[in-house]
Amino acid sequence: MLKLQSDKYVKVRPLFKTLEYNLGVEAILSGTVQGDVYVDDLQNPSTACMFDGVHHFYMGGNEKNQDFNSSLSKLIINDIFPKIKNEGKEVDYFFFYDDSSEWEKELEFVLKDIYPGKTYRRYYNFYAGDSVLSLDMLEGFKLRKIDSELMESTDLNNVEEIQQWAFTESWSGKEDFLKNGFGFCIIKDKDIVSWCMADHVFGGNCEIGVETDEDYREKGLATRVVSACVEYCLSEGMDRIGWSCFESNEASYALAEKVGFKIFKKYPVLFGWYNSYDNLFVQGDVSTKEGNFEKGAQLLEKALLLAEADDDDFKRSRISNRDSVCWAYFLAARAHALSGNADKCINRLKKGFELGLPNKDMLNDSAFDALRDNEAFKQL
Incomplete structure (x- = not known):
């Protein structure tokens, strides 16, 4: 198994064709997000694993490549997992794969010593031309676009949640997010109570996510901030907005459907914790x-x-x-x-x-x- 140089990522693009709806794949292949790509052959790769450095592994190509799979197992156990732990990033991980292939069976061998579980996720799309739900803002609350002034605020509660979003595997920091991403939040008095922000932006496509303070849930605030984010995307000429969540997270996909997103795919993933x-x-x-x-x-x-x-x-x-x-x-x-x-x-x-x-x-x-x-x- 070999590590592919970033200027050669075009060689593995065909191997991830069935996962290209997930903008995390495109973000790494295009170089907008740092990530590592491991292949079986530098010139003519037939099997590949892409890793964003924190949470997500993407599998592509020939799943029956036993030499590659054995090497990948050793890399994960002896290199990637210890490195993540040493960096203090003991979070969860996910393996994405083409569910029409036999990757799941092969990954059982690759990951046999780290005991992953299996769960299901949903992926939704909102396309330009779709109708978005539009609601008036609740009295006492105000909508605000996330900008540098807000992210540097010292008198707003939950501002640290906004700041942390800019330091995920998708963004290298505040400057990167403000330049290439976008987001909106709802504020009541000194509290940021709900926020919707971009996870990925590439070309005319993006993916967004939402969070709401526990004390302000079930008030329709998430619906309003997501709708505002979608309206912004459409005004910027974006073609597709993506949304993903766990199959078990009924509140999340009910919100997406209420705003106007349509189901694209339900798919399995293997997951676990580094610890x-x-x-x-x-x-x-x-x-x-x-x-x-x-x-x-x-x-x-x-x-x-x-x-x-x-x-x-x-x-x-x-x-x-x-x-x-x-x-x-x-x-x-x-x-x-x-x-x-x-x-x-x-x-x-x-x-x-x-x-x-x-x-x-x-x-x-x-x-x-x-x-x-x-x-x-x-x-x-």
């Missing part, structure tokens, strides 16, 4: 909730091994610490109970109570129903 403990904890809990009890138990046990070893990832966890790790034991106990392993379940419950599980009422959880007549369980 091994957090990833195992979450994936184990999700697997249990999805009914895959044995897998859930296995992943949670791997998380507990890291906790018991006081591993660096456990120390840096955003989910657990020494005071709350008892809940990991409880979740592992549930998974073991549901998979029929009574002894392991009771062992994990005992350890959880030793470490601070608050009370025995949680034993009323229906996951433990099969253990009601178990003498060891009764003695807990």
Whole structure:
């Protein structure tokens, strides 16, 4: 596997044809966003992986290239993941791929040692000529375009959220965002309460996202700020505006549809967290909730091994610490109970109570129903 120079990215463009709707791909290929592209051959690449340096991996080309896939697995485990952790960017990651191909099956091999999960996302488009919902602003609130003065403000609450948007994988900072991006926000008194900003802008296309302060949700503010952003895009002559969200985020796609976006694609992605403990904890809990009890138990046990070893990832966890790790034991106990392993379940419950599980009422959880007549369980 070889790293392609940025002036040669045109060579891999055909490999990402099915992902070109995602402007993150175009942003890297065009050089507007820094990213790395790894290929099997510098002159005639047939397989490629594109990485934006933080969250997103894009797979293209021949998914059956075993030499490339093996090298990619080593690169991810030995280079990319440690580098991200050392930089303190222990966030989530996503693998995008052509869902009509066999990339998902091959990625199970590539990522087998980091235990990703699978979820679904939606992608929406709004085209020039589509009708956008237009609403009057609520009394006491005002719409404002995001500019340098606003981003440098010291007396507005949530301004740091606006500033952070300009330091994602899409933008190199405030100057880059203000020059090449755009956004709008709604302000009430000294609070920025809702904001819609560009994630990518390329040619006549862009992608946008929205956030609303928790104290101001369900008031129609997100609808208004997104509509304002779309109207701005149309006034600037843009042809297409993209919007993406998780399939589970009904509020997000309901908002997009209300404004006038139309569904383009529903697609699977593999995802996880760079922090091994957090990833195992979450994936184990999700697997249990999805009914895959044995897998859930296995992943949670791997998380507990890291906790018991006081591993660096456990120390840096955003989910657990020494005071709350008892809940990991409880979740592992549930998974073991549901998979029929009574002894392991009771062992994990005992350890959880030793470490601070608050009370025995949680034993009323229906996951433990099969253990009601178990003498060891009764003695807990």
